[in-house]
Structure formats: structure tokens, C-alpha cells
Amino acid sequence: MLSKEEILIQEYEDILDSKDDITFTSKELSKLLKAYKRSYKQLNKIIKISDKQQDELKEISENLNAKTHKVRSLLDNAEQGFLSFGNDFIIDNEYSLECVRLLGPDLEGQDISDVLYTNNKTKKQFLKDALLNVVNEKNELIKDAMLSLLPKEVIVNRRAIKLDYKILNNQTYMIVLTNITKEKILEKKIAKEQEILKMIVIIVSEPAQFYELKDDFEKFYSNKKVFINYNLSAKVNLSELYRDIHTFKGSFAQLRMQNCVQELHKLETSLSEMSTQEDLTNQDLLDILSISDMQEWLNKDLYVIKEILGIEFFDKQHKLEVDDKFIFNIEDKITYLLQADNQHINTYEDILNEINRARGTTLNHALSIYPKLCQEIASTQEKKLTEFKIIGGEDILTPIHFKPFLKSLIHLFRNAIDHGVEELENRLMIGKSEYASIKCEIESNKDNFKIVISDDGTGIDIERLKKKALSAKLYTEFELSNMTNKELLQLIFIDSLSTNDNITKLSGRGIGMGAVKSEIEKLSGEIEIHSVLGKGSTFILTVPTSIYGNLINIASNNRDNITIEYILSPVVNRATTYLQSDMKINIKNKAEFSYALIHDIHIKDYCSYIHISGLVDVSVCISYDKFLLDKLLHEFNHGHPIKDSELIEFRESISKEVINIIIGNALFNPYDKTVLEITTPYIIKHDELITHDVHQNIAHVLIDTEYGEMQILVGKF
Amino acid sequence: MENLHIPATKSSPEINFDAQTNILAITGESYPENTTQFYESVFKWLDNYIETLQDQEVIFNIELIYFNSSSSKVLMDLFDILEEASEEDKNIIVNWIYDEENDASLEYGEEFAEDMESLSFNLVEK
Numbered sequence: 001m002l003s004k005e006e007i008l009i010q011e012y013e014d015i016l017d018s019k020d021d022i023t024f025t026s027k028e029l030s031k032l033l034k035a036y037k038r039s040y041k042q043l044n045k046i047i048k049i050s051d052k053q054q055d056e057l058k059e060i061s062e063n064l065n066a067k068t069h070k071v072r073s074l075l076d077n078a079e080q081g082f083l084s085f086g087n088d089f090i091i092d093n094e095y096s097l098e099c100v101r102l103l104g105p106d107l108e109g110q111d112i113s114d115v116l117y118t119n120n121k122t123k124k125q126f127l128k129d130a131l132l133n134v135v136n137e138k139n140e141l142i143k144d145a146m147l148s149l150l151p152k153e154v155i156v157n158r159r160a161i162k163l164d165y166k167i168l169n170n171q172t173y174m175i176v177l178t179n180i181t182k183e184k185i186l187e188k189k190i191a192k193e194q195e196i197l198k199m200i201v202i203i204v205s206e207p208a209q210f211y212e213l214k215d216d217f218e219k220f221y222s223n224k225k226v227f228i229n230y231n232l233s234a235k236v237n238l239s240e241l242y243r244d245i246h247t248f249k250g251s252f253a254q255l256r257m258q259n260c261v262q263e264l265h266k267l268e269t270s271l272s273e274m275s276t277q278e279d280l281t282n283q284d285l286l287d288i289l290s291i292s293d294m295q296e297w298l299n300k301d302l303y304v305i306k307e308i309l310g311i312e313f314f315d316k317q318h319k320l321e322v323d324d325k326f327i328f329n330i331e332d333k334i335t336y337l338l339q340a341d342n343q344h345i346n347t348y349e350d351i352l353n354e355i356n357r358a359r360g361t362t363l364n365h366a367l368s369i370y371p372k373l374c375q376e377i378a379s380t381q382e383k384k385l386t387e388f389k390i391i392g393g394e395d396i397l398t399p400i401h402f403k404p405f406l407k408s409l410i411h412l413f414r415n416a417i418d419h420g421v422e423e424l425e426n427r428l429m430i431g432k433s434e435y436a437s438i439k440c441e442i443e444s445n446k447d448n449f450k451i452v453i454s455d456d457g458t459g460i461d462i463e464r465l466k467k468k469a470l471s472a473k474l475y476t477e478f479e480l481s482n483m484t485n486k487e488l489l490q491l492i493f494i495d496s497l498s499t500n501d502n503i504t505k506l507s508g509r510g511i512g513m514g515a516v517k518s519e520i521e522k523l524s525g526e527i528e529i530h531s532v533l534g535k536g537s538t539f540i541l542t543v544p545t546s547i548y549g550n551l552i553n554i555a556s557n558n559r560d561n562i563t564i565e566y567i568l569s570p571v572v573n574r575a576t577t578y579l580q581s582d583m584k585i586n587i588k589n590k591a592e593f594s595y596a597l598i599h600d601i602h603i604k605d606y607c608s609y610i611h612i613s614g615l616v617d618v619s620v621c622i623s624y625d626k627f628l629l630d631k632l633l634h635e636f637n638h639g640h641p642i643k644d645s646e647l648i649e650f651r652e653s654i655s656k657e658v659i660n661i662i663i664g665n666a667l668f669n670p671y672d673k674t675v676l677e678i679t680t681p682y683i684i685k686h687d688e689l690i691t692h693d694v695h696q697n698i699a700h701v702l703i704d705t706e707y708g709e710m711q712i713l714v715g716k717f
Numbered sequence: 718m719e720n721l722h723i724p725a726t727k728s729s730p731e732i733n734f735d736a737q738t739n740i741l742a743i744t745g746e747s748y749p750e751n752t753t754q755f756y757e758s759v760f761k762w763l764d765n766y767i768e769t770l771q772d773q774e775v776i777f778n779i780e781l782i783y784f785n786s787s788s789s790k791v792l793m794d795l796f797d798i799l800e801e802a803s804e805e806d807k808n809i810i811v812n813w814i815y816d817e818e819n820d821a822s823l824e825y826g827e828e829f830a831e832d833m834e835s836l837s838f839n840l841v842e843k
Contacts, residue, residue, distance in 0.1 A: 003753070004794070041832065043791050049825055050786045056821045 041044040081177035085112045087135045157302045160184040199256035221294035234280040243515045250410045257301040279364040363393035386435045391441030405519040411512025420457030454538035460531040465491045493517040524573040568714045574666035589704040595697040603686040608655040619717045625708025656681040721762045742778040752787035767802045780814035803835035811840045
């Protein structure tokens with residue numbers, strides 16, 4: 001469309017073109033003038049308005065600059081950094097000074113993920129992926145929710161930086177950075193101090209436990225070399241060592257002795273790695289023990305304790321130990337008087353019970369540490385637990401050699417919370433109370449006592465156990481399909497088989513439950529498991545008291561009262577499990593037990609013996625039918641054929657190996673070597689076995705297996 | 718006669734000319750890329766509309782927050798047309814609507830109103 005002016009110009013150009021002599025009529029000129037006037041007026045107006053607009057614009061821009069400057073200086077002086085980036089994650093040119101302080105100069109044009117994670121490729125990629133999801137999300141609400149899932153803290157240039165994300169508009173995102181290094185350091189310091197305080201409180205309230213553990217650990221590391229039994233394979237030693245380290249770790253964790261826990265955890269990890277080593281030797285074990293400065297580990301924790309409690313605390317303990325022995329003697333005397341003075345039997349028994357209660361040797365008291373511990377474990381995992389007490393067991397006295405077993409129960413409690421009790425959200429989701437329940441009840445009768453530990457957690461997943469056993473190549477699918485639920489549940493006691501895939505400081509290495517089983521077997525006890533998936537598990541630990549009938553007497557060092565059965569029962573029990581579980585040999589009949597004179601016993605050909613001293617002074621002799629020994633040899637040699645020329649030598653070494661394993665596992669107490677000393681095994685010809693006294697009865701047990709009999713003799717040879 | 722409605726864009730105002738109610742409105746911002754082209758249809762419609770007018774009252778509401786220089790030229794051309802129409806006894810009222818806070822807008826209105834003789838040109842505070 002042509003404007004009025006253009007039309008007019010055209011019109012006059014036409015007039016000019018059409019005329020030979022250029023003369024305009026007054027009408028034409030006045031029209032032109034009018035149009036020119038109008039244009040001139042318009043032009044002036046436009047210029048005027050335009051000027052005004054420019055003034056206005058200038059003012060606005062000045063205001064804006066001033067405002068920007070103010071905002072900038074506000075942001076620059078804020079103790080937070082502000083930066084923005086677009087959908088391409090490239091940082092915009094506007095960012096506040098604190099960003100430079102925290103992240104370095106020249107941020108413009110850099111990728112935000114490169115700046116926040118300079119070295120960590122995985123985290124960098126994670127942030128990129130997460131941001132990409134945010135950018136691509138259309139729904140504003142979901143976008144906001146996604147932002148809240150982005151990493152909230154990063155470490156850049158050794159500073160801890162808190163990140164807050166904001167959506168500025170569809171294409172721009174802002175991060176507010178806050179330097180929280182100081183807070184983090186403070187937080188860590190406070191957490192550390194809290195841990196120390198907890199440790200001190202526990203140690204002060206349970207000094208006996210602390211000194212016992214300290215002594216045990218000191219004994220352990222000063223006897224490192226003795227600990228490795230060169231008669232046993234490195235694998236066997238490793239698994240023993242592993243168990244001990246694991247139990248020590250658990251015990252130190254119970255007392256919150258953090259340095260020991262951390263170091264033992266590291267050692268445990270190294271040992272775990274060694275277990276896969278094909279050519280592992282006992283020397284390797286010794287080497288790793290030699291470089292582990294356990295004394296230093298302990299000293300670090302002790303130093304902290306000394307700093308707070310003072311050196312006197314350690315002196316006081318020394319006196320306590322004297323007191324302990326003093327009480328021990330009084331106890332002995334009372335026991336003696338009890339037999340002599342029937343009139344005051346009730347009084348004496350009362351005094352004995354009081355002393356035992358004071359020494360904390362009732363079963364109830366011995367377990368009373370666990371409820372408190374359970375609460376602590378639960379709270380570190382953000383799980384809730386109803387308060388519970390140990391019920392029963394006030395009348396059961398626990399002798400010193402029960403300690404490893406009672407200590408091992410920590411694994412059961414830990415497992416109950418760690419694996420049994422569900423996460424809080426999960427419990428609420430399936431309609432359970434947020435407070436999980438753990439119970440521990442002790443029942444007793446004249447033959448045994450039972451510790452019943454139950455939880456209302458998720459129960460044991462038998463299918464998972466099966467899968468684990470299968471992938472660990474412990475059983476074939478066929479064998480597993482033929483096992484009863486009861487048998488399958490026993491799988492949880494196999495070392496290195498845990499249904500939990502995550503190794504935590506608490507559990508998951510699958511070693512703890514094996515420790516419980518091996519400890520209870522040393523006491524000839526057994527564990528029964530009931531578990532309903534989704535409802536919870538119950539562990540019934542039965543320990544016979546008939547063998548330990550004279551518990552007080554054993555504890556009070558009265559050697560004469562320790563009977564041969566004290567040794568025999570755990571040995572027979574261990575031998576049975578060894579044949580059945582470890583060697584997969586079926587036992588036909590229950591073991592037969594009798595007393596006999598040595599010349600009335602037909603001793604089998606292949607025979608080895610071990611001498612036990614200390615609390616008792618007896619020997620154990622195990623002999624085999626040839627078939628059975630050859631079966632054991634076959635198992636040990638993984639089915640490889642053996643040359644005839646080597647057969648006798650092999651039989652002898654297997655005979656020694658087996659007695660070592662059985663006696664070692666049944667009686668060996670790594671925490672207190674003074675109770676029982678066990679010699680290395682010897683081979684003896686069956687007609688060379690003689691007793692000191694021909695009229696002395698010796699205990700005789702025959703275990704009848706599908707490959708022949710195993711004969712166990714206990715007596716003074 | 719058909720109404721003229723052009724929705725607003727980021728750089729052009731909403732045109733809402735209603736031939737039935739005789740209320741015409743230009744609302745928004747005006748800085749189109751090609752001003753002449755944008756307003757061509759507006760002027761065409763207006764020329765036709767004015768021709769149909771008898772003595773009915775026409776209200777022309779203009780509320781522009783921002784306009785560029787070529788838009789001011791267009792506005793002046795527009796007011797010229799309306800002034801001419803008024804001289805021919807058409808009953809046209811222009812309401813220049815401005816925001817209380819925006820002094821400049823009032824001043825622009827005064828500027829445009831200055832030379833109008835026949836046309837009633839009101840400055841109306843929003």
C-alpha cells in the first residue's frame with residue numbers, strides 16, 4: 001500500500017513529466033504546501049515522541065543498571081554463590097563472586113557437571129543424566145521433584161559445598177552454592193565426640209566387659225604365631241582367624257572402640273580377599289598378621305580412654321582383678337562348706353547366688369548387655385525397636401568357658417536387626433508396627449537350658465538361601481530339592497553364605513552365624529530355627545546342662561570334679577557333625593557310650609591320640625575302620641587316586657588331621673588357653689595304647705557310619 | 718459489515734474492531750517488523766467502515782504500552798483519517814488510555830491530541 005506522501009510525490013512527478021514548461025497552478029502549489037506542512041508536522045511529532053521514548057528508555061536502563069549493580073553487589077557479598085545455566089548445562093555469563101571463590105575463575109561457558117565434579121567421571125555422568133531428565137521433563141511438578149533428587153553436596157577443592165537448585169524459567173536453571181566446609185568439619189567433630197562419649201559411657205558402665213575384651217585382644221595379638229596351627233591347612237586357619245577377627249570386631253563395636261573396629265574391618269576385608277587365593281599358605285597368614293599392628297590399634301583407642309578417664313581407671317582395674325580372685329576363693333570355700341555343713345545349706349546357697357550375681361555370672365546378667373546393644377544397632381539403621389528385657393535365666397550360672405558362646409550371640413542379635421527387621425518404610429507399608437519386636441527368653445529344665453531369640457521381621461528367605469548355596473556350589477539343585485525346610489534353614493550357618501548381598505560393618509559377610517553354631521557345638525548344644533517368611537524368625541538355642549551339671553565346681557577350679565564326660569560329650573558331638581556335615585558321611589546308629597577297661601576294648605587299626613591338660617588331664621584317642629579312614633582320605637584328596645607306596649603315610653596324616661580338627665573345634669578356646677592345653681596329635685599302634693592303671697575305666701564311644709565305625713576313647717593313657 | 722479481529726503477538730497489538738457495537742480497540746504493544754504491512758488491513762477496513770457511517774457514535778479505544786517510531790507515524794495517519802471523518806460530521810470519540818504510573822504515555826496522548834480540531838480526543842486514565 002502506498003502512503004499518502006508517496007501518492008502525492010507520484011502525482012507531482014507525473015505532472016512534471018507531462019509538462020514541457022514547468023509551471024504549477026496556484027491550486028497545485030497550495031496542495032503541495034499543505035501536504036508538506038502536514039508531513040513536517042508529523043515528522044516533528046515523531047521526533048518529539050521518539051526523543052521522549054529515548055529519554056524514557058535511558059532512564060529505565062539507568063535504573064536497571066543501578067538495580068543490577070545493587071543486586072550484584074548483594075549477591076557478591078552474600079555468603080552464597082549464584083550461577084545459572086541453560087538446557088545445554090553451559091554456565092551463563094552472570095554468576096556471583098562466591099562462585100569464583102568456591103569453583104574457580106572463568107566459569108562462563110563451562111559445563112556445570114565438569115565444574116562440580118572435576119575428577120569423578122561416574123558422578124559427573126550421573127549429574128549430566130539427572131539434569132537431562134530434568135530438562136526433558138515437561139511436567140513442572142515432576143521437574144521440581146526431580147531437582148530435589150539431584151546431588152545436594154559436592155566436594156570441590158577440598159571444600160564441602162551445598163547445592164540448591166531452582167528453575168528460573170523453562171530454559172534456565174539456577175544453583176545456589178553454600179560453603180558448608182566449616183559446618184561439615186564441625187559436624188564430623190561432634191559426631192566423633194559423641195562416639196567417644198558413648199564409648200566412655202559403655203566402658204564405665206560395663207568395665208568388666210571392657211577389661212575382658214582388652215585382655216583377650218592383648219592375648220590374641222601377643223600369641224599371633226601360636227594361633228596359626230601348622231598342622232592345619234591354611235584355609236582352616238584362615239577361617240578360624242576370620243571368625244576371631246569378626247568376633248573381636250563385633251565386641252569392639254559393642255564398646256564403640258572405633259579405631260579397633262575400623263582396623264579390624266580392614267583386616268577382615270583383606271582376609272576375605274585371601275580366601276579366594278588358591279595357593280594360600282600358613283606363612284601368608286602369618287605375614288598379614290605380622291604387618292597388622294594390633295597393639296597400636298588398641299593403643300589408639302586406649303589413649304582416648306586414658307585422656308578422659310585418667311590413668312587411674314586402668315590402675316583401679318588391676319585391683320578389681322585381685323578382688324575377682326579373692327571372690328573366687330571365697331566361693332571355693334563356701335562350696336566346700338556347703339558339702340560339710342548341711343544345716344546351713346540354704347544360707348550358703350544364697351551367698352553363692354549373691355556372689356554369682358555380683359560377678360554377673362547368671363545367664364540373665366550375661367545376656368543383659370544385648371537389649372541395650374540392639375537398641376543402638378537399630379537406631380544406627382533408622383529402625384525402631386520396642387524396649388525388651390532378657391526374660392528368665394536368673395538361676396542359671398554361666399561358667400567361664402561359656403563366654404565365647406555368649407559373645408557369639410551378638411551375631412544372632414545383629415542379624416535379627418540387620419536382616420530380620422525390615423526398613424521402617426517397608427514395615428509401615430506391609431502394615432506392621434513401626435516398632436519391631438525382639439524377644440529373648442531363657443527356659444531351663446534339669447537337662448538343659450534354652451535361649452529363645454525371636455523377631456517379628458521378614459523371616460528367612462529359603463529360596464534365596466537355596467540360590468546362594470547353589471551359586472556357591474555347596475549343594476547341587478538335586479540335593480537342595482531333597483532337603484527339608486529345617487535342613488535348608490541350617491544353611492544360614494555355613495560361613496560365607498549370607499542372604500544379604502550388602503556387606504555392612506554389622507553383618508553380611510555370612511561369618512557371624514557360623515560362629516554361633518560352632519560355639520554352641522563346643523558346648524554340645526544345638527540351634528533350631530523356625531522362620532515364617534514375612535512374619536519373623538525364632539532361634540532356639542539349646543545347651544545341655546547335664547554335662548555341665550557341676551558348673552560352679554568347674555568355674556571354681558576344682559579339677560577333681562571335672563569328669564571325663566566334660567570332654568567326651570563335646571568331642572563326640574563335634575565328631576558326629578564333622579562326619580555328617582563336613583564329610584557328608586551318613587551315620588547309621590546313634591553313638592554308643594560305655595565305660596570299659598582298656599583290655600576289654602577292641603581298638604581299631606588306625607589310631608591317633610591327643611593329650612589334654614590344664615583343667616583336666618586326659619587323652620583322647622580316635623581310631624577308624626579302614627574303609628571309613630579311606631573314605632575320609634578320599635574326601636581330603638578331592639578324589640585323586642593315591643599311590644600304594646604313599647598310602648600308609650597318607651592314612652597316618654589324615655588320622656592326625658581329623659583328630660586335630662575334631663578336638664580343636666570341640667575344646668579349643670582361643671580366648672583362654674589356660675583352661676585347656678591341647679598337644680599336637682600322635683599316631684599310635686592299637687596295641688601300644690595302655691592306661692596308667694589297668695583298673696581304670698575309660699570312656700568308649702562307637703559312631704557307626706555307612707563306611708564303618710569311628711571309635712573314640714577318653715581316659716588317662 | 719464484518720468485524721476485524723487480529724490477536725496480539727509479542728510485537729503487535731490486538732485489533733478488535735466491532736462494526737455492530739461501533740467500538741474499535743487497539744490494545745498492547747506495537748513494534749511489528751513491517752509496520753506498514755501490519756496496519757494495511759487495518760486501514761483498509763477503517764476506510765470501508767467510515768464510508769458506511771451515518772450519525773452513530775463510534776468509540777475508538779487505544780491502549781498502547783509501547784510503540785516504536787513507525788507506529789507513531791501510523792497513529793498519526795490514523796488520527797488524520799479520523800479527524801477528516803469528524804470534519805465530515807462523523808461522530809467519533811477517541812479514548813487514549815494510559816496507565817497512572819506511566820507519565821510518558823500521557824504525554825504522548827497530549828502530543829497526539831494537540832492538533833485535533835473536530836475529533837474528540839480524550840485522555841483517559843486506566
